[in-house]
Amino acid sequence: MSGKRILMIVGDFGEDYEIMVPFQALQAVGHTVHAVCPDRHAGEGVRTAIHDFEGDQTYTEKPGHNFQLNASFATVEASQYDALVLPGGRAPEYLRLDERVLDLVRQFDSAGKPMAVICHGAQILAAAQTIKGRRVSAYPACAPEVRLAGGEYAEIEVNDAVTDGHLVTAPAWPAHPAWLAQFLAVLGTRISHD
Known part of the structure; x- marks a missing residue:
């Protein structure tokens, strides 16, 4: 099987684990991942933030890593x-x-291409008007936006994910095992344990 070409759109203060883990994991199983940011070029970087759940009313935020982009936003096409x-x-x-x-x-969605979206990424789906009638997970604080955009907010455990057609969503980074496994299934990636 030849690997798929996957586009990842990132930006400053994106969640560190939600950028680094899928970027590395998808490459580890043979896919090509191009990480881009609007108005930035390959070799430039974005600053990430680490969000943690420490018993407060919302997540805490700490400085993450400087994540290096490996493609230029201006040259990508869906x-x-x-x-x-x-x-x-x-x-x-x-x-x-x-x-x-x-x-x-919208181009990825209308073409029916697999999309993996986690946490606050649902804000982009809502703004793109691509979730009407779909079951979508997101960080709980994004539930109103999912509903206002016509989606059904999936109230699932923080370590779970949901697939609706070609769209795989999850609430936050504790869901990485489920989210990535479901995304790999939608991609058609087969991993054997011989």
Whole structure:
């Protein structure tokens, strides 16, 4: 099996684990992942944030890593890729204001290409108007946006994920095992344990 070409759209203060883990894990099983950020080029970086659940009313935020982009946003076209990944964190709140990002999301969706979206990434889906009638998970604070965009908010455990057609969503990084497994299934990736 030849690997798929996957586009990941990231931005400053995206959630560190939700960028790093899928970026590395998808490559580890043979896929090509291009991480891009609007108005940035390959070799430049974005700053990430680590969000943790420590008993407060919301998550806490700590400095993450400097994540290096390996492709340039200006040159990507949805037709060049088989799938899309949208990490969470704070980046989606401003990435959803960029019509170029929303247009890419709509192109992946209308083509029925696999999309893996986690945490606050649902804010981008809502802004792109691609979740009407779909069952979608997200960080619980994004539930109103999912519902206002016409989606059914999936109230699942923080370590679970949900697949609705070609869309795989999860509430936050504790769901990585379930989220990535479901995304790999939608991609058609087979992993054997001989």
